[in-house]
Amino acid sequence: xxxxxxxxxxxxxxxxxxxxxxxxxxxxxxxxxxxxxxxxxxxxxxxxxxxxxxxxxxxxxxxxxxxxxxxxxxxxxxxxxxxxxxxxxxxxxxxxxxxxxxxxxxxxxxxxxxxxxxxxxxxxxxxxxxxxxxxxxxxxxxxxxxxxxxxxxxxxxxxxxxxxxxxxxxxxxxxxxxxxxxxxxxxxxxxxxxxxxxxxxxxxxxxxxxxxxxxxxxxxxxxxxxxxxxxxxxxxxxxxxxxxxxxxxxxxxxxxxxxxxxxxxxxxxxxxxxxxxxxxxxxxxxxxxxxxxxxxxxxxxxxxxxxxxxxxxxxxxxxxxxxxxxxxxxxxxxxxxxxxxxxxxxxxxxxxxxxxxxxxxxxxxxxxxxxxxxxxxxxxxxx
Numbered sequence: 001x002x003x004x005x006x007x008x009x010x011x012x013x014x015x016x017x018x019x020x021x022x023x024x025x026x027x028x029x030x031x032x033x034x035x036x037x038x039x040x041x042x043x044x045x046x047x048x049x050x051x052x053x054x055x056x057x058x059x060x061x062x063x064x065x066x067x068x069x070x071x072x073x074x075x076x077x078x079x080x081x082x083x084x085x086x087x088x089x090x091x092x093x094x095x096x097x098x099x100x101x102x103x104x105x106x107x108x109x110x111x112x113x114x115x116x117x118x119x120x121x122x123x124x125x126x127x128x129x130x131x132x133x134x135x136x137x138x139x140x141x142x143x144x145x146x147x148x149x150x151x152x153x154x155x156x157x158x159x160x161x162x163x164x165x166x167x168x169x170x171x172x173x174x175x176x177x178x179x180x181x182x183x184x185x186x187x188x189x190x191x192x193x194x195x196x197x198x199x200x201x202x203x204x205x206x207x208x209x210x211x212x213x214x215x216x217x218x219x220x221x222x223x224x225x226x227x228x229x230x231x232x233x234x235x236x237x238x239x240x241x242x243x244x245x246x247x248x249x250x251x252x253x254x255x256x257x258x259x260x261x262x263x264x265x266x267x268x269x270x271x272x273x274x275x276x277x278x279x280x281x282x283x284x285x286x287x288x289x290x291x292x293x294x295x296x297x298x299x300x301x302x303x304x305x306x307x308x309x310x311x312x313x314x315x316x317x318x319x320x321x322x323x324x325x326x327x328x329x330x331x332x333x334x335x336x337x338x339x340x341x342x343x344x345x346x347x348x349x350x351x352x353x354x355x356x357x358x359x360x361x362x363x364x365x366x367x368x369x370x371x372x373x374x375x376x377x378x379x380x381x382x383x
């Protein structure tokens with residue numbers, strides 16, 4: 001049985017690595033950039049750090065920044081029209097998951113015009129053509145969209161987050177520059193860091209895990225537990241750089257083996273209540289890991305051992321509770337203490353949320369089988 005792994009063509013890491021952007025654009029004979037970012041980053045001067053490089057090297061570009069934190073179908077369709085009008089031949093995405101996901105959607109539709117409705121991209125895609133080239137520069141340490149084959153777009157009308165899985169969308173170049181991440185507000189750094197932890201943990205226990213993905217996910221878990229608090233609370237330069245590396249490593253893994261029902265549930269909180277994705281994951285992760293631990297506690301034991309927590313002689317219940325406690329403690333250290341109720345969740349919505357979660361593309365990868373009633377119970381426990 002063969003195992004397929006899809007990764008970026010080229011990646012750069014380290015403080016100031018954005019300086020490599022102009023050389024890559026010129027080497028590949030691109031003529032004009034369609035720069036995709038969001039208004040908050042533009043106003044904060046973060047996008048300007050990339051614009052300066054383009055301007056200094058005489059590279060023409062047009063900026064598109066009409067993007068919501070949970071990007072919508074309209075954000076993508078408007079972006080496609082703007083991209084066509086610009087005449088650009090490469091997309092440069094600067095931002096977190098919102099900017100990069102929007103850029104991926106634009107990229108795919110630019111070369112697969114039959115998918116202009118966007119809704120047909122939901123789930124496992126069978127697009128024919130490689131997307132318009134994308135160079136991704138993340139400004140958050142969480143989503144790893146710069147190295148994955150996934151992107152998430154909200155269908156506001158249906159109140160559904162569409163998880164689009166397509167090898168044709170992966171950026172050709174990822175530039176992970178910690179200087180672009182250093183300006184993240186504490187809340188965003190915490191949320192995206194817990195998103196990265198969720199990717200790593202769910203990827204490690206998903207049904208599709210393998211030796212290659214295990215290597216990536218375990219390393220990411222160790223780095224996140226070591227560096228996240230310092231990156232968030234102390235703005236420590238080394239910790240910020242290592243969190244950028246950790247989220248990228250986790251992305252290499254989960255992009256190839258899938259996730260689980262933390263994401264199935266978090267997607268619904270984002271679609272219905274506009275809850276930031278990292279916050280939703282942080283809220284749900286302990287509750288879902290206690291549920292999943294019934295079938296994968298030995299995987300938890302492996303994680304605890306790698307984190308230098310004596311676990312060899314712990315019972316199943318002790319392993320589960322120790323691991324869940326560590327997740328909760330890390331979340332609290334970085335200031336995430338919310339519950340489902342505190343982000344707008346309503347008990348009367350749980351059945352509807354559960355029905356949507358049952359259809360989420362991340363559900364099949366969960367290590368434990370889950371029913372609609374299980375989802376309702378899990379939302380209740382995290383309420």
